[in-house]
Amino acid sequence: MEDLYKKLMAYGETDAYPFHMPGHKRKNMGDMNPYQIDITEIDGFDNMNDPNEIIRDLMERLGKLYGRKYAYLLVNGSTAGNLSSVFATTSQSDSVLVARDSHKSVYNATFLRQLHVDYLYPNMEGRPYAGPVKSEDVEAALCRNPEIKAVVITSPSYEGIVSPVDEIARVCHRYHAALIVDAAHGAHFGMHPELPGLPEEADLIVMSLHKTLPSFTSTGVVLWKEDGLVKREQLEEYLHIFQTSSPSYILMAGISRCVSFLETEGREYFQKYVDNMKGFYNACGNLKHLELLQEKGQDLSKVVIYAKPESTLDGKQLTGEMIMEFLRKEHHLELEMAQFNYALAMTSIMDEAEDLKRLELALKDLDARCQEMSTEGVSLKDLDALVSHIMKPKEKVMEIYEARALPSEEVALHDAENRVSAAMISLYPPGIPVVVPGERIDRETISYLEDAMKIGLTVNGLGNHGKNLKVC
Ligand SMILES: Cc1ncc(COP(=O)(O)O)c(C=O)c1O
Secondary structure (H helix, E strand, C coil): CCCHHHHHHHHHCCCCEEECCCCCCCCCCCCCCCCCCCCCCCCCCCCCCCCCCHHHHHHHHHHHHCCCCCEEEECCHHHHHHHHHHHHHCCCCCEEEEECCCCHHHHHHHHHCCCEEEEECCCCCCCCCCCCCCHHHHHHHHHHCCCEEEEEEECCCCCCCCCCHHHHHHHHHHCCCEEEEECCCCCCCCCCCCCCCCCCCCCEEEEEHHHHCCCCCCCEEEEECCCCCCCHHHHHHHHHHHCCCCCCHHHHHHHHHHHHHHHHHHHHHHHHHHHHHHHHHHHCCCCCCEEECCCCCCCCCEEEEEECHHHCCCCEECCHHHHHHHHHHHHCEEECEECCCEEEEECCCCCCHHHHHHHHHHHHHHHHHHHHHHHHCEEHHHHHHHHHHCCCCCCECCCHHHHHHCCCEEEEHHHCCCCEECCCEEECCCCEEEECCCEECCHHHHHHHHHHHHHCCCEECCECCCCEEEEC
16 A cells, blocks of 8 residues: 655655645755644744734734735635635625635535525636626625625636726725635735735735745635724634644744745745746747737736647647646646646746746647647537536525535436535536535536546546435
8 A cells, every 4th residue: 555655755756846836846945844843832832823922923924025914824724714704704694795716615614604695707708717706796796685794706716817806895895795805826916016916905815825935735824904894803713713723833834934035035036936937938929739828917827728729630629637647747747737628837936947947848849749639639619618617607596505404315417407416516626616505407517527527627526436416
């Protein structure tokens, strides 16, 4: 039987390079022996759940980086930040407005809090992924239901799409609704003029430090707006509930190391990184068959690799999984995720020019071979249908908590048409639900899930190895 520890140690010795999170890119940030610093709340080392000394100082230093008085530490990821934020802004049975491209932790929060959920479906506008949330859509939803107490949006998205958060916040506040921004992928925002700025008007901003900055997996922050709609004590109460009572000093040391690094060397590293990224995009500008999808305002750290539909052979397009596998097998580059027709490479300030050069050369190699490879791909027509299904509104029959409270049974996925789902089903990554409990399953969704699995994407939430679905 394989041993995880040994396997990780051996993998660390290979030439495989991570274009995925965490943002430290497995590069050493100091001579740290994790055993030596793994303590509990002993004298002199403060307590994250009641911080008064050294951890309070760390919160202040972290807050200063983001222009806030202090920032709350997360050691259970943005997942805990989202759960706490939804609880801090609502009471049981309240109404909330949730962008449909939210992470599953947001849906789980609405389930646990027994909320009535209205959805905002971000428009795709020709992209193979969700576009920004529009303030007029938020306003229309709040106008329809003035009882909404909180609005949750994701900005930036996994692909680096940024919504007009401050504009949306002003709309929310006119309707007395708090705005929670899941900025799990935006902890590096505002750290260089050519990166998107940090919003100022949102009541709560949840960020994963580990996704885009050199910090250990599971670390993050919540930024609380001092003159916003959320009471600080309420946020703190739920952070204490949703986070562990034994916060890891290894993780907190990692946050402290990351903050020191940003305080002292951040400016220089970000400048070098932005220059390197511009060089990388320039060098990839003349790819013939591949395209790196980057639009104005999109976060440049996310490299979205897409095979141009007009460059494919036999009406077939390279899938994201094929792109990801080629880069892994032929160039030992591991990407963050694959979707139907694109793959995503995550970069960070820890990527150096030579690391980006590896990606550039690998993409040039793929560019030379992708037309012939596309004959093994999936028909453009099928891919188009799959891609456009992602943000199609589903019929909501009941709330998530109501569906989960009902007796349920497993049926074959193929026979689940017209039944109401008792399961949350998502492609992982990114972990955005395709179906949530309480929604009716239609034939298109069944085909979508079957095709996703055929293409090799991981579908979470089905039973019996993807063959069954729990319905109520
Ligand atoms: C948009 C978004 N929000 C929240 C999360 C959860 O973050 P964490 O892994 O830090 O708990 C993720 C994870 O991928 C995410 O993509």
